[in-house]
Amino acid sequence: MPVAEFLSRPMAVACDAQTLRNRVALAPMAGMTDVPFRTLAWRFGAGHMVSEMVTSKPELWDTGKSRARRVLIPHVQPQAVQIAGNDPSVMAESARRLVDDGVEWVDINFGCPAKKVCRKAAGSALLADIDQISRIVAAVASAVDVPVSVKTRIGLTLDDNAGTQAAVAAQEAGAQLIVMHGRSRACRFKGHACPERLHQARSRLRVPLLANGDIVDLASAEHTLRRSGADGVMLGRGAMGQPWIFAKLLGHSLPSAEDRLDLIREHLDAMHAFYGEEAGVRIARKHMQAYLQRWGAPELIADFMALSNAQQQHAWLFARRQQMLQRAAYVFTQGKVAA
Numbered sequence: 001m002p003v004a005e006f007l008s009r010p011m012a013v014a015c016d017a018q019t020l021r022n023r024v025a026l027a028p029m030a031g032m033t034d035v036p037f038r039t040l041a042w043r044f045g046a047g048h049m050v051s052e053m054v055t056s057k058p059e060l061w062d063t064g065k066s067r068a069r070r071v072l073i074p075h076v077q078p079q080a081v082q083i084a085g086n087d088p089s090v091m092a093e094s095a096r097r098l099v100d101d102g103v104e105w106v107d108i109n110f111g112c113p114a115k116k117v118c119r120k121a122a123g124s125a126l127l128a129d130i131d132q133i134s135r136i137v138a139a140v141a142s143a144v145d146v147p148v149s150v151k152t153r154i155g156l157t158l159d160d161n162a163g164t165q166a167a168v169a170a171q172e173a174g175a176q177l178i179v180m181h182g183r184s185r186a187c188r189f190k191g192h193a194c195p196e197r198l199h200q201a202r203s204r205l206r207v208p209l210l211a212n213g214d215i216v217d218l219a220s221a222e223h224t225l226r227r228s229g230a231d232g233v234m235l236g237r238g239a240m241g242q243p244w245i246f247a248k249l250l251g252h253s254l255p256s257a258e259d260r261l262d263l264i265r266e267h268l269d270a271m272h273a274f275y276g277e278e279a280g281v282r283i284a285r286k287h288m289q290a291y292l293q294r295w296g297a298p299e300l301i302a303d304f305m306a307l308s309n310a311q312q313q314h315a316w317l318f319a320r321r322q323q324m325l326q327r328a329a330y331v332f333t334q335g336k337v338a339a
């Protein structure tokens with residue numbers, strides 16, 4: 001079956017209680033996959049999206065950053081929020097509060113390698129304590145009546161199979177979907193993802209498994225699916241600067257270069273509106289850097305970085321429109337940039 005056709009098939013989770021509209025998910029990426037970006041990803045067909053990580057301690061939720069990460073997007077279903085922490089009762093309480101606020105899916109982070117998370121024995125540090133993973137998932141799953149998923153890695157190092165053990169333990173404790181990044185905790189983001197290392201987990205799971213790591217186009221999605229045997233894919237960095245990638249993976253037509261520029265303008269507007277001008281301008285720089293890289297116009301990045309307010313960012317994009325369309329006519333048709 002062609003990969004786009006496979007990825008377009010709905011995926012039942014939670015004993016058919018929830019059905020994802022397809023098998024292509026957007027990965028949570030703190031600082032990137034916020035409400036404005038997820039809104040675009042959903043429009044282009046992402047079948048599942050998880051919020052940027054939120055601490056499991058509700059007493060730390062009263063900050064602008066934490067509040068922004070818990071905002072729900074109208075007409076997106078299901079709405080998943082990811083929590084990170086290590087205390088089962090605290091995690092259960094935060095899951096309960098999220099669901100009271102309308103969250104329809106709780107994801108637990110067992111994959112983050114960041115020092116500030118691992119120092120607190122959370123994220124990927126928990127791959128060293130599979131029993132604690134069981135206790136956390138069991139506490140969260142029994143606290144809420146929405147699906148609970150976990151996102152993890154293949155292991156602590158390339159030489160162990162802690163990822164498989166964590167996935168199976170999470171399933172037995174009540175997780176209804178597993179996402180596995182094909183790198184170890186020690187690899188962090190270096191080297192290549194190893195999708196074949198997901199195979200063992202797939203063979204031992206009843207619940208669906210999404211493969212994550214280095215998926216940027218149809219070829220890499222197909223490679224990952226074949227090697228892992230996974231039920232679908234989740235992509236993170238591959239969606240940066242091209243939220244329309246979901247349409248591509250699902251076999252739908254892509255927006256024209258003109259439409260992409262309009263979408264980038266809309267994305268700029270959404271960031272300024274969602275965060276306010278100061279933070280919106282800062283966050284827009286990260287996204288515009290990704291758009292310009294994908295556009296085959298990296299020489300324009302420094303120019304955009306120097307802009308200091310929303311009006312300048314808009315005016316800049318407007319003034320570069322013809323130049324970018326000419327560049328698109330060259331790079332997209334020459335296949336120099338993933339179209």
Ligand SMILES: Cc1cc2nc3c(=O)[nH]c(=O)nc-3n(C[C@H](O)[C@H](O)[C@H](O)COP(=O)(O)O)c2cc1C
Binds near residue numbers: 051053151212215
């Ligand atoms: C900037 C950045 C932020 C991330 N934040 C999170 C996060 O909040 N929660 C999480 O589970 N993973 C997070 N990740 C990991 C990604 O979800 C994903 O597992 C990883 O990037 C590998 O997938 P990719 O090759 O498709 O990007 C982050 C990754 C990046 C690059």
